[in-house]
Structures are given as structure tokens and as C-alpha cells.
Amino acid sequence: xxxxxxxxxxxEYTIGREKVYALRGVTVEIEKGEFLAVVGPSGSGKSxxxxxxxxxxxxTQGVIKVGNVEVNSLKSDRELxxxxxxxxxxxFQMFHLVPRLTAVENVExxxxxxxxxxxxxxxxxxxxxxxxxxxxxxxxxxxEMSGGEQxxxxxxxxxVTQPKLxxxxxxxxNLDSANxxxxxxxxxxxxxxxxxxxxxxxxxxxxxxxxxxxxxxxDGRVAGVYQKGEYGKLFxx
Amino acid sequence: xxxxxxxxYAFRGLxxxxxxxxxxxxxxxxxxxxxxxxxxLGESFQRAFSETLGRTLAANSIIVTNxxxxxxxxDLLLLGSLPRVENVFGVATVQxxxxxxxxxxxxxxxxxDPAHLPDLLGLGNVGEFVEEGTSEPKGLGVVIGANIxxxxxxxSRLHDVGEALTARVGGKDVKLVISGLAxxxxxxxxxxxxxxxxxxxEAFFTYVSGRRVYQAVILTLDxxxxxxxxxxxxxxxxxxxSNVFSPVAMVAQLGMFVNSLGAFLxxxxxxxVGITALWIFDSTAISVVQRVKEIGILKAVGFSSTDVLLxxxxxxxxxxxxxxxxxxxxxxxxxRFITIPLFVIRLTPSLSPQILTVAIAAPLVANLAAAAVPxxxxxxxxxxxALRYE
Numbered sequence: 001x002x003x004x005x006x007x008x009x010x011x012e013y014t015i016g017r018e019k020v021y022a023l024r025g026v027t028v029e030i031e032k033g034e035f036l037a038v039v040g041p042s043g044s045g046k047s048x049x050x051x052x053x054x055x056x057x058x059x060t061q062g063v064i065k066v067g068n069v070e071v072n073s074l075k076s077d078r079e080l081x082x083x084x085x086x087x088x089x090x091x092f093q094m095f096h097l098v099p100r101l102t103a104v105e106n107v108e109x110x111x112x113x114x115x116x117x118x119x120x121x122x123x124x125x126x127x128x129x130x131x132x133x134x135x136x137x138x139x140x141x142x143x144e145m146s147g148g149e150q151x152x153x154x155x156x157x158x159x160v161t162q163p164k165l166x167x168x169x170x171x172x173x174n175l176d177s178a179n180x181x182x183x184x185x186x187x188x189x190x191x192x193x194x195x196x197x198x199x200x201x202x203x204x205x206x207x208x209x210x211x212x213x214x215x216x217x218x219d220g221r222v223a224g225v226y227q228k229g230e231y232g233k234l235f236x237x
Numbered sequence: 238x239x240x241x242x243x244x245x246y247a248f249r250g251l252x253x254x255x256x257x258x259x260x261x262x263x264x265x266x267x268x269x270x271x272x273x274x275x276x277x278l279g280e281s282f283q284r285a286f287s288e289t290l291g292r293t294l295a296a297n298s299i300i301v302t303n304x305x306x307x308x309x310x311x312d313l314l315l316l317g318s319l320p321r322v323e324n325v326f327g328v329a330t331v332q333x334x335x336x337x338x339x340x341x342x343x344x345x346x347x348x349x350d351p352a353h354l355p356d357l358l359g360l361g362n363v364g365e366f367v368e369e370g371t372s373e374p375k376g377l378g379v380v381i382g383a384n385i386x387x388x389x390x391x392x393s394r395l396h397d398v399g400e401a402l403t404a405r406v407g408g409k410d411v412k413l414v415i416s417g418l419a420x421x422x423x424x425x426x427x428x429x430x431x432x433x434x435x436x437x438x439e440a441f442f443t444y445v446s447g448r449r450v451y452q453a454v455i456l457t458l459d460x461x462x463x464x465x466x467x468x469x470x471x472x473x474x475x476x477x478x479s480n481v482f483s484p485v486a487m488v489a490q491l492g493m494f495v496n497s498l499g500a501f502l503x504x505x506x507x508x509x510v511g512i513t514a515l516w517i518f519d520s521t522a523i524s525v526v527q528r529v530k531e532i533g534i535l536k537a538v539g540f541s542s543t544d545v546l547l548x549x550x551x552x553x554x555x556x557x558x559x560x561x562x563x564x565x566x567x568x569x570x571x572x573r574f575i576t577i578p579l580f581v582i583r584l585t586p587s588l589s590p591q592i593l594t595v596a597i598a599a600p601l602v603a604n605l606a607a608a609a610v611p612x613x614x615x616x617x618x619x620x621x622x623a624l625r626y627e
Contacts, residue, residue: 056620090537
């Protein structure tokens, strides 16, 4: 059963008088509980695809369905923000934690947006931190933590609302190999324990061993879809 | 998002830039203080005029003073014959010394027909004048002012009804009998009631003063609107070196002073509100620029544009409320020390709920309006661009 359905997705930007196409008719389906990698060179449209699926950006044309929600039909800011809060968790390369807030306060942010009562959201945030093995760092600020720890806090923030979909944009781009491995194992654990679906944009083909499938984008188009066992073809590209 | 969370998040934002937040709060405090004092003094004066001054200083009276050579019965007749003059009476005064426990003290012996005492004092009836004893001095029986029979610092009684009082006037002693004790009164235009001894005019001219002259003449008119016209006529007829004035004109002059002071404070207040609003605008704009990435994060995790707008507006509102509370406390403290003596009363800024509401609301509205521009810009930020912002 597919949880994400993307059909003929286009995203066009106008820079000055010039039209730039970030995506040109991308079609892809993602199964529930799948760990999908989106690979491709810089500027191929990986991040744009994630932003469009997650409702951070709006497509020029095409259909995006996440669960029962047709994301491309959400017009108002209120609908889109509600969708992001309820359906999606984002993990970014730069972690994107609020520096003045502690780890647990950062994790609480999506629950604040949702209007959850203070005690309840603190419990949920601590639980999420426990899941990523950082309950002991709850009162530390991002500047007091290593890159790997910061990314795990960001993952805790992404899963605290128990979303259906986790969108990870180069989640290991700023991590060493040990921490990258830790994050990938954490993703696998989330899929197993929570049944979450993960879409990860990455340059790092070594991470594909953790993924169920890979979609290769080139110049905004799908250049190939690779099942587990076919990743060798990607290394030769 | 819950209202408490807007405030909490706003507070965290403010605490990150303590200096700018404190500066803005001080600006609001100055604005609120100046506004409260300006409005408070104005209202206090209006109330004093309508409740006290308007009653005690008869709007239809004219006072003529002439200490030397004084005003005679002929002058009284002449002034009393002017059109619109309904009533006229003279007040004779002389400076004297009376013995007290700590030595001599200076007093004024004031002679006025008891029938005219209510007119002089601005009272409904002469009975309101005394605390104890008779209100109508007769013969050598006198009514003495509150500062003479009562110790001003302790409030203890120095004299009683029936006691003798020796007044030294021009080198001779005059034996008087206290027949009444006046209530504390205060100043009334040109005499201090509390430092005076009230005496029957006939006895005054017989035992105290050898000359039958008055130091003041008071005229009352049948039409208050004619006061200025009659003042001009009295000035033409009064003996040389006379001083002619009306309490209403004096109150009007004082009213102008109080209003000018209020206008000055209001100007400071408007200036402070304006500067504070500019400060808030600048502070919020800087904050938005510094927190672009944070805004992107908030939107990515589900905060709506309205949430972002309200977070920044809450910061402006918090600064206003913190500054407003400080200004309120400052005003309450300052109002205890700011007093303007005005005849029988002392003006202190009125701190009515309406004034306090306006004083708190005005900077709040101005600051929210100032913060709205950068806050709207923050709310409209594209989350993708915000997350990529360096």
C-alpha cells in the first residue's frame, strides 16, 4: 500500500527573466514503512522533491498524495502548516535546532504548534529523546552537543508527533562515518518500531545499504529506480 | 498554539536580547508615567474646580484690596452702587502677635460682619465654619483659626473655647476671649483663614484699630458673566494703589498653568511613545533578520504564519506590559510627591482606572502597530528560503 504518491510533478522557478525547472514531471510511489533513498547530483531536484512532498513548497503542476491528503490541493498556509505538523517530520543536513532552546525544548516545538498542554508535551519530548538515546542531554543546548547528538535531537523532534512520513535531506551530510551509521541504524529502528516511512535525499551512496529502494534524479527527472541488490549500477554512474 | 505558549516563546525571545528589550521597556515606562501624570493632573484640576474651587471661590465675586490707606465706608457705598453689584462688604485686617508655648506667633485679626462670613468663606452657612463654640464673633469674643488653636505638627489642642487670648497689636495688648474654634480651612486667595482670628467689626474698630478702614472689599454680582466688565469699572473707581481681581480669573490663570504642565507632560509622553514605537520597530526588524532560520524551522515543524506573526507581536506586547507596569508603579510613587497647592486644596495627579487604562493601552497599541510591519514580514517568509538563509 503506497503512502506517498507523486504524479507528473513539476516545479518551475523564475530567476530574473529566466525559467528554471527544478523538477520536470517526476512520478514516484512510496510504500508504507519503506526506506527510500533519493540520489543524484547537486541541483538534480532531490531537496525540492522532499520539500514538495512535505508541504514546505508548492508545485507548479502535478499531484502529491500523502496518505489521504492531496498536498497539492492545500492552498492556505493554515492547511499546509497543519499538514506538516500532523503528517511529516523533517530532518535536515544542518540539524536546524533553535540555539537558545534546550534539547527537550527543541523537541517540544511541533507539539507547541499543535497546542499540546505543557506537561503532556514535556513527557512526549522526553520519550522521543529516550528513543534516540539522549534523555540525559535533555537540558543541554545545541551548542553544548556534538553534531551527531544534535542530529539525533532533530530526529527526536521529527518523530515526537508520530508522523507517517520522515523526510530526511542529507541527514548525514555534516556527520562523520560513525555518527552517520548511528543515524541510519536509528532510522531503521524507527521503521521497525513505529512503522514510519522514510524518504532520504543523499549524495552518500554508502548509505544505500540501509535503504529498501533508491530513486535517481538527474536534471529534475527520474533517471532510474533501483531495488535492493541493484545499487551496484548506481556506483558505475 | 496556546496563548500561554505565545507569551512563553516571546519571553524566551526577549530574554535573548536583554539590552534592547530593557531599553524598550524603559521607554514605555517613561511614556506611561508621563501620560498618567499629564492626564492625572488635568483630571485632578477639572475635578478640583468643579467640586471645590467652583464652590468656594464664588464665580460672581470681585475682590478689591488696599492695605494703605485702606478702603472707607464711602468707597463701599460707591462700589456698591455700580450696576450688577448685588452685595458689598468690607474686611478689615491687622497683623498681631499672640503668645504661644514656644513664644510669640504672628496672626491676622480679621474683622468681617458675621452675616457675610459665608460669602467670604464660600460656605453654605456659617455653621460649617466652626469645629466648636460659636461661629459668630461678638464684642471681644473671637473665632480663632485652626493653626492657632491646634498644634500643626502634632494635632494637639493649644486653646479652648472660653480661654482668654492676648493679642499684641501695634505695641498694645488687646484681651480677647475665644468664643469659637474654626475648622481647618487652608488658603483662600489673599488671606490665610487658618492663621486668622475673626472678630466683630464694631469691636475691631473700637478696641484694635483706631481707623475705620477696610483692607479689602468684596463685591458679589447678580450675573457671573459680567465679572470682567465690572472689574474694569471697579478699577476706574477704586482709590489709588488698590488691587482688583476676581477669583475666577485667578483660577483660569492657574488652570492655564496646570493645563500647560499637562500639555508638556503629554508632549513628553507622545514623544516617548513615538520613540519607543520606533525602538520596537527597529528591535523587531533586527530580531526577524537574526531569526530567519528559526522562522523556517518553526514553519517546518508546523507553526503557521499567524503563529509566527503572533510570536513577534507577543514580544512587543510583553515589552509594553512590562514597561507599562513599571510606569504604573513609578506614577503611583511620583503622584505621592507631586502636589500643586491651589487655594484650599492641593492638586495631586488623579490615578483613575480610565487614565490608567489609557496610559497602558496607548503605548501597547503604538508598539503593536510598530511591530506589526516586521512581524508580518516574518510571517510571510518562505520556509524553504528561510531554512537556506545564511
